[in-house]
Amino acid sequence: MNHSIKKYFPIFVLPTLAAFVIGFIVPFILGIYLSFCKFTTVTDAKFVGIENFVKIFGDKTFLHSIWFTALFTVVSVVTINLLAFIVAMLLTKGFKGTNIFRTVFFMPNLIGGIVLGYIWQIILNGVLAHFGVTLQYSATYGFWGLIILMNWQQIGYMMIIYIAGIQNIPTELIEAAKIDGATSWQTLKNVTLPMVMPSITICTFLTLTNGFKLFDQNLALTGGGPSHQSEMMALNIFDTFYTKIGYEGVGQAKAVIFFILVALIAFVQLRATRSKEVQQ
Amino acid sequence: MDTKKRTRKEEQFGDTSKMKHGWILTLIFSVLAVIFISPIFIVLMNSFKQKSFINLQPFSLPKGDTFVKFENYARGLEQTGFFDAFKNSLIITVLSVALIILCTSMCAWYIARVNSKGTNFLYTLCLFSMIVPFQMVMFTLSKVADMLGLTTPLGIVIVYLGFGAGLSVFMFVGFVKSIPLEIEEAAMIDGCNPLQTYFQVVFPILKPTCITVAILQAMWVWNDYLLPYLVLDITEYKTIPIAIQYLKGGYGSVDWGAMMAMLVLAIIPIVIFYMACQKHIIKGVIAGAVKG
Numbered sequence: 084m085n086h087s088i089k090k091y092f093p094i095f096v097l098p099t100l101a102a103f104v105i106g107f108i109v110p111f112i113l114g115i116y117l118s119f120c121k122f123t124t125v126t127d128a129k130f131v132g133i134e135n136f137v138k139i140f141g142d143k144t145f146l147h148s149i150w151f152t153a154l155f156t157v158v159s160v161v162t163i164n165l166l167a168f169i170v171a172m173l174l175t176k177g178f179k180g181t182n183i184f185r186t187v188f189f190m191p192n193l194i195g196g197i198v199l200g201y202i203w204q205i206i207l208n209g210v211l212a213h214f215g216v217t218l219q220y221s222a223t224y225g226f227w228g229l230i231i232l233m234n235w236q237q238i239g240y241m242m243i244i245y246i247a248g249i250q251n252i253p254t255e256l257i258e259a260a261k262i263d264g265a266t267s268w269q270t271l272k273n274v275t276l277p278m279v280m281p282s283i284t285i286c287t288f289l290t291l292t293n294g295f296k297l298f299d300q301n302l303a304l305t306g307g308g309p310s311h312q313s314e315m316m317a318l319n320i321f322d323t324f325y326t327k328i329g330y331e332g333v334g335q336a337k338a339v340i341f342f343i344l345v346a347l348i349a350f351v352q353l354r355a356t357r358s359k360e361v362q363q
Numbered sequence: 364m365d366t367k368k369r370t371r372k373e374e375q376f377g378d379t380s381k382m383k384h385g386w387i388l389t390l391i392f393s394v395l396a397v398i399f400i401s402p403i404f405i406v407l408m409n410s411f412k413q414k415s416f417i418n419l420q421p422f423s424l425p426k427g428d429t430f431v432k433f434e435n436y437a438r439g440l441e442q443t444g445f446f447d448a449f450k451n452s453l454i455i456t457v458l459s460v461a462l463i464i465l466c467t468s469m470c471a472w473y474i475a476r477v478n479s480k481g482t483n484f485l486y487t488l489c490l491f492s493m494i495v496p497f498q499m500v501m502f503t504l505s506k507v508a509d510m511l512g513l514t515t516p517l518g519i520v521i522v523y524l525g526f527g528a529g530l531s532v533f534m535f536v537g538f539v540k541s542i543p544l545e546i547e548e549a550a551m552i553d554g555c556n557p558l559q560t561y562f563q564v565v566f567p568i569l570k571p572t573c574i575t576v577a578i579l580q581a582m583w584v585w586n587d588y589l590l591p592y593l594v595l596d597i598t599e600y601k602t603i604p605i606a607i608q609y610l611k612g613g614y615g616s617v618d619w620g621a622m623m624a625m626l627v628l629a630i631i632p633i634v635i636f637y638m639a640c641q642k643h644i645i646k647g648v649i650a651g652a653v654k655g
Contacts (some may be wrong), residue, residue, distance in 0.1 A: 086633065087556070087557060088473065088476055088477055088557045089477055090557075090604075091473070091556075091557045091558060092473070094469070094486070094558065095469045095470060095472065095473040095557075095561075096468075096469075096470050098466045098469075098524075098526065099466045099467055099469070099470035099528050099532070100470070101523075101526065102486065102521050102524040102525035103488075103492075103524075103525045104412075104525070104526045104531075105507060105511065105521065105522070105525050106521070106522045106523075106524065106525015106526040106528070107492050107500065107525050107526055107528070107529070108488070109503070109507055110491075110500035110503035111495060111499065111500050111503075112503035113503040113507070114499055114500050114502070114503045117502075117503065119377060121586055123518065124506065125503065125506045125507075161413045161483075163613070169536060173388060173392070174392075176385075177385070178385030178386070178389050178392075179385060179386070179389045180389050180393065180410070181392075184392045184396050185454075185645075186377075186398060186641060187396045187400055188396070188399060189644075190400070190634070190637060191399075191402075191634045193582060193586075193636070193637055193644075194586070194630060194633055195585070195586025195587075195588065195603075195604050196570040196586065196588065196604075197495070197586075197588050197608050198379065198386075198604070198605050198607060198626055198629050198630065201607065201626055202402050202403070202406050203402070203513075203623055204407075205405070205406070205409065205417065205418070205421050205619065206402055206405055206421060206620075208418065208421070209418075209420075209421030209422055212418075212419070212524075233400070235399070239456070240648060243645055243648050244648070244649060244651060244652045247504070247652075252483070258536075262395075264562045273498075282652075285652045286652075289652070292494075296496050296497075296498075298497075298498075298588075298589060299586075299588045299589070302588075302608070303608065303611075311568075311596070314499075315500050317496070317497075320497065320498045321589070324502055331502065334502065337500060338498045338499045338501075338502075339499065340501065341496055341498055342414050342495055342496055342499040345495075345496050346494050349494045362572075
């Protein structure tokens with residue numbers, strides 16, 4: 084059977100493989116190479132060694148964006164998961180209207196980042212106008228604005244995953260805990276939380292990478308203002324490429340560092356939480 | 364929480380049962396849901412307001428001289444070419460998702476059934492591509508697409524197949540491995556070639572995964588901004604996110620009236636899509652999350 088399928092390689096694999104080479108493999112390898120070059124287009128690249136990487140460390144906006152991104156990611160992961168989990172716990176209690184509430188809370192997730200950014204720009208600026216300031220006044224406003232925006236967008240998505248996890252817990256387990264005299268808090272801590280650990284793994288992972296790679300929302304809400312202070316890494320890289328002429332190499336080097344950080348987080352995070360999961 | 368208050372019978376039936384003080388929670392959540400959804404109504408309300416009043420008083424209702432009927436919509440449509448953008452977004456999303464489903468599911472079946480060094484390597488590459496952020500490849504990808512002439516809505520479909528292949532192949536391989544081999548062997552013995560086996564036996568079984576992958580990819584492609592912005596020839600072709608960002612323009616002041624109107628037009632198709640396939644979307648999200 085194996086052998087007869089093999090002859091069909093051109094039909095089954097080749098279209099995907101060709102597109103994969105064009106859309107991922109070639110740009111990726113070229114990207115690694117270009118991070119060691121000075122260039123304005125791909126064809127005029129000159130090898131300059133690690134010069135681009137050295138330049139990064141003199142770029143204060145990039146160092147600031149790393150810090151800003153890290154802080155944003157930590158705060159958004161905690162708030163989104165905490166709120167989504169609480170909502171999921173309450174919405175699995177079986178009161179009237181839970182289905183409608185789930186539908187409503189999930190909805191913003193389908194709206195794209197650019198649209199979300201402008202929706203919240205008008206609302207937050209409207210609120211801030213009472214205090215005589217705008218989102219562009221200070222990066223602090225931009226930061227919390229992005230946190231509110233991301234919570235609004237992602238709570239529903241994570242809630243759905245948590246609800247699925249909570250509903251998978253066998254009712255006997257909760258009952259047994261109660262018969263043994265466990266308080267609600269003990270049941271939550273010792274039964275519910277360990278049993279939904281797979282959901283927690285997934286949601287933490289999703290919010291972590293979504294936060295770290297955030298671009299559209301950042302661009303539309305504050306555009307990085309005032310003067311790069313609310314700029315996250317992805318937007319900083321974009322700016323380096325497309326608004327500073329002669330800095331394409333530095334932009335690509337920043338992108339390589341960005342990639343390494345994302346890969347590192349993905350790896351460490353999966354390792355750390357997988358080990359805590361309970362076998363069912 | 365007050366799970367204690369629930370009787371044994373209620374616990375067995377989980378969420379269908381009513382709890383004692385359920386109406387309090389219903390009330391609280393009704394208020395929360397209204398607050399939660401209010402940003403969309405604020406945008407809707409502002410889309411009928413004269414543009415100079417939007418920034419000053421975003422929370423007041425349009426009335427008297429601030430109410431401008433559909434003027435903002437007319438201006439926005441004219442400035443952005445919204446209907447063309449909508450058409451482009453639709454073409455790109457539908458074709459990309461269709462191509463991704465067809466090609467990656469076939470590729471995944473081959474990877475799962477032919478166990479060789481080559482297929483293992485390809486599978487590993489697909490997993491690897493999932494963690495690479497777009498910024499890593501954005502510059503080179505846009506240059507490669509430019510060189511190959513993929514800067515049209517039809518061309519960008521190839522780019523989406525390539526960049527979206529990782530996740531889809533990963534999800535399909537996971538599902539194919541759970542299909543018992545005997546079904547396919549029986550078909551082969553009955554004289555089906557691999558192509559017939561795939562389309563008559565395997566593909567129908569893959570249908571639930573196809574829906575999951577389609578939902579996830581459609582949500583991505585429809586809302587994607589940066590990839591089409593860099594790959595497409597945007598003087599000719601805009602998608603909805605590009606058209607909206609285009610309103611922001613350079614350093615001039617933003618026409619918030621047109622912006623609000625276009626935001627409403629961008630949200631409407633999403634709400635319709637959500638209402639129509641809500642069950643599939645929720646299932647898709649759960650299935651996608653469990654696999655991912």
